[in-house]
């Protein structure tokens with residue numbers, strides 16, 4: 001029997017394999033403290049083989065969690081095992097945020113909203129651009145493409161080394177998208193208001209190929225979804241050419257906020273203090 005004086009303390013997780021590099025416990029721990037909420041958030045490493053049992057324990061409440069975040073390699077299976085995924089995760093076939101609601105396991109994907117909210121915060125007005133260039137067509141690119149389309153960007157050029165992968169995403173996300181090889185950059189960058197790097201170009205020690213950022217619109221934004229290092233070789237190149245850059249850390253911070261609101265009942269703030277905290281931990 002519960003009585004009205006009972007205090008509910010919610011617990012949430014981030015699970016991945018591996019998961020020890022996750023900054024999510026730091027982010028949610030900061031918010032719990034800042035908002036004075038008596039909850040907990042911790043990393044739980046779960047192998048792909050053990051993941052279905054982990055979800056089963058979440059669903060039958062024996063794990064004691066109210067929900068949590070899911071990262072690589074569990075995002076697809078988390079979506080598949082949810083009772084009621086939302087439309088965003090349905091289209092992506094992948095979920096990063098889970099919560100229990102009315103006895104059901106709900107799922108969504110907040111990566112795309114994290115991407116656009118970061119731009120809204122650091123480059124207000126960015127969405128007025130007519131065209132955007134997205135480099136890469138892997139898992140991370142999908143949520144970005146979905147979010148750009150949903151924000152009404154009229155023309156979205158997806159460039160990828162393997163054009164077939166870019167074409168698959170263009171087919172999936174609709175007529176605003178077009179697929180191209182990387183070599184089409186000079187052509188599609190003409191007048192673009194946003195360039196997003198979702199590839200690992202330049203991150204493996206090999207030099208990043210030259211991009212001519214002077215082709216972009218005068219007030220264009222260049223951004224990366226990688227945030228370690230904060231200023232990636234790609235962003236360094238854009239900055240050296242005098243372009244406005246937005247690093248990828250804010251995407252991580254903003255994708256975390258909706259989950260926190262679900263599990264702990266308060267919408268947290270993404271501010272400079274949180275940014276500084278995560279940067280100090282890098």
Ligand code: ATR
Nearest residue numbers: 136137138139140141160161162165198199200201
């Ligand atoms: P993620 O989930 O991080 O997006 P992924 O699915 O492995 O990872 O995708 C990596 C992306 O980076 C792909 O777009 C990949 O291009 P291919 O589809 O042609 O493999 C791109 N990528 C990785 N290394 C690259 C390189 N050296 N040059 C160009 N593109 C590269």
